[in-house]
Amino acid sequence: MTIKETEQQIVEEFAVFTEWLDKYxxxxxxxxxxxxxxxxxxxxxxxxxGCQSRVWLAADYTDGKIYFTADSDAIxxxxxxxxxxxVFSGRTPQEIIEADLSFIKEIGLEENLSPTxxxxxxxxxxxxxxxxxxxxxxx
Amino acid sequence: MALLNNIKxxxxxxxxxxxxxxxxxxxxxxxxATAQKPLSVISRLNEMNSGINGNIHRAVHDLSAKCTMLYExxxxxxxxxxNAESTEEIVxxxxxxxxxxxxxxxxxxxxxxxxxxxxxxxxxxxxxxVPWQMACQRAGAELxxxxxxxxxxxxxxxxxxxxxxxxxIVSVAHISNVLGIINPVKELIERAHAAGAAVLIDGAQGIxxxxxxxxxxDCDFYAFSGHKLYGPTGxxxxxxxxxxxxxxxxxxxxxxxxxxxxxxxxxxxxxxxKFEAGTPNFxxxxxxxxxxxxxxxxxxxxxxxxxxxxxxxxxxGLREIEGIKIYGDAAGKIPLASFNIEGVxxxxxxxxxxxxxxxxxxxxxxxxxLMSRFxxxxxxxxxxxxxxxxxxxxxxxxxxxxxxxxLRQ
Numbered sequence: 333m334t335i336k337e338t339e340q341q342i343v344e345e346f347a348v349f350t351e352w353l354d355k356y357x358x359x360x361x362x363x364x365x366x367x368x369x370x371x372x373x374x375x376x377x378x379x380x381x382g383c384q385s386r387v388w389l390a391a392d393y394t395d396g397k398i399y400f401t402a403d404s405d406a407i408x409x410x411x412x413x414x415x416x417x418x419v420f421s422g423r424t425p426q427e428i429i430e431a432d433l434s435f436i437k438e439i440g441l442e443e444n445l446s447p448t449x450x451x452x453x454x455x456x457x458x459x460x461x462x463x464x465x466x467x468x469x470x471x
Numbered sequence: 472m473a474l475l476n477n478i479k480x481x482x483x484x485x486x487x488x489x490x491x492x493x494x495x496x497x498x499x500x501x502x503x504a505t506a507q508k509p510l511s512v513i514s515r516l517n518e519m520n521s522g523i524n525g526n527i528h529r530a531v532h533d534l535s536a537k538c539t540m541l542y543e544x545x546x547x548x549x550x551x552x553x554n555a556e557s558t559e560e561i562v563x564x565x566x567x568x569x570x571x572x573x574x575x576x577x578x579x580x581x582x583x584x585x586x587x588x589x590x591x592x593x594x595x596x597x598x599x600x601v602p603w604q605m606a607c608q609r610a611g612a613e614l615x616x617x618x619x620x621x622x623x624x625x626x627x628x629x630x631x632x633x634x635x636x637x638x639x640i641v642s643v644a645h646i647s648n649v650l651g652i653i654n655p656v657k658e659l660i661e662r663a664h665a666a667g668a669a670v671l672i673d674g675a676q677g678i679x680x681x682x683x684x685x686x687x688x689d690c691d692f693y694a695f696s697g698h699k700l701y702g703p704t705g706x707x708x709x710x711x712x713x714x715x716x717x718x719x720x721x722x723x724x725x726x727x728x729x730x731x732x733x734x735x736x737x738x739x740x741x742x743x744x745k746f747e748a749g750t751p752n753f754x755x756x757x758x759x760x761x762x763x764x765x766x767x768x769x770x771x772x773x774x775x776x777x778x779x780x781x782x783x784x785x786x787x788g789l790r791e792i793e794g795i796k797i798y799g800d801a802a803g804k805i806p807l808a809s810f811n812i813e814g815v816x817x818x819x820x821x822x823x824x825x826x827x828x829x830x831x832x833x834x835x836x837x838x839x840x841l842m843s844r845f846x847x848x849x850x851x852x853x854x855x856x857x858x859x860x861x862x863x864x865x866x867x868x869x870x871x872x873x874x875x876x877x878l879r880q
Contacts, residue, residue: 406816
């Protein structure tokens with residue numbers, strides 16, 4: 333499945349929710365099922381700091397693909413993070429660099445992405461792209 | 472005009488309160504961050520933006536004169552509101568942050584030398600911490616910290632250990648924006664003066680929730696913002712004693728703060744214009760005058776009793792929540808409560824409450840040192856204003872219980 337197809341799948345999953353709270357209920361569920369980062373990965377260099385919640389993001393580069401693991405101290409943030417991990421993990425650096433992430437807007441979570449919202453999410457996307465660029469350069 | 476002495480009359484003044492958020496009636500409990508605006512403020516802003524607009528002080532034309540009158544009229548309203556001796560002691564700024572920075576720059580340049588000291592408090596807002604860190608670094612002065620106890624009250628006993636002849640200024644909050652505790656500023660001011668130090672009070676919350684009389688307090692400076700006092704954003708006040716401010720040089724240079732300018736040398740305008748370089752936010756300032764008028768139009772006894780009732784309902788409701796930790800649970804608080812609930816992250820709670828139409832604050836609230844003091848990464852804060860109702864507290868408590876149910880495993 334391509335990044336676009338995975339995004340489309342997520343948009344369809346969210347389409348069934350007409351109530352805001354149901355959407356968040358689902359995010360909470362996703363947050364609970366996110367395979368959390370190993371404790372060894374929860375180090376300062378993987379921490380993305382925000383005023384609201386903290387996010388840890390670790391990347392492994394194996395056989396030309398990047399595998400992400402992530403965690404957050406806030407469960408809803410973790411749910412959103414799990415969507416990003418699902419979209420990006422197991423991709424080549426080039427796929428990640430080219431992704432546009434329009435699905436976040438389509439499922440109505442763009443309010444979480446304003447640059448000054450300070451919840452670490454936008455920084456996380458930047459960090460994911462940064463890993464991709466770095467791994468692509470070191471190929 | 473009759474005073475506003477019932478909740479309906481008060482709420483009628485605030486069009487923002489009637490809106491829906493996420494499909495539900497808005498419950499606005501983030502007043503500590505900014506308050507909604509009454510009609511008088513809105514119409515003053517509209518009237519000036521849509522017609523009565525001319526740059527103040529300098530031109531001879533009609534619009535300039537009208538704006539100057541409104542601007543200076545607002546200065547007089549503020550003077551009367553805080554009982555300053557003269558309007559020369561009332562400087563318009565862009566907010567509390569700008570007011571503190573003004574003092575941290577101009578006072579430091581005039582009075583603080585290498586080896587001197589400044590006192591701030593560990594519960595203070597970043598806007599009263601960072602400017603003093605910067606000032607002390609520049610001056611080679613020492614920054615000393617007044618600690619708080621486990622309930623968030625100032626450790627007044629510690630003051631003697633840090634307050635000596637080296638201290639030139641003590642800069643602390645009247646009321647903590649996180650804890651809502653009304654600090655014993657009067658006692659602090661007396662003790663600081665006895666030791667020869669000046670005192671700046673950060674009144675961002677204090678101006679809203681107490682009747683400030685700067686002459687009775689005898690503080691040297693009092694800083695506050697317009698937008699928390701039902702006025703416009705980008706407005707603020709620095710009150711300063713004339714004797715001190717006369718000895719302080721300006722912080723920013725520009726138009727309107729000068730007497731004569733040659734290319735070599737400038738002499739400065741007298742107070743307060745010396746500290747108001749450039750075109751000020753005169754429309755905002757005029758509307759701040761209206762905000763002061765709104766506060767004056769409240770029946771003080773009604774407002775105090777109403778807020779007390781809300782606060783006791785809020786605290787009783789919160790205390791029943793299993794696993795709740797309320798910070799700064801001390802006597803003599805403004806209607807504000809910051810808390811965490813066991814097993815639930817503050818940001819998650821605030822996000823779900825928002826989806827239920829309830830606006831609260833979460834996170835560090837610009838008080839990272841205080842968060843560290845309590846060993847947390849953030850809190851949820853409910854801060855009330857005179858226009859909130861008991862029914863809204865019911866909505867909050869129900870929404871909280873629903874959100875906690877969703878978030879707990």
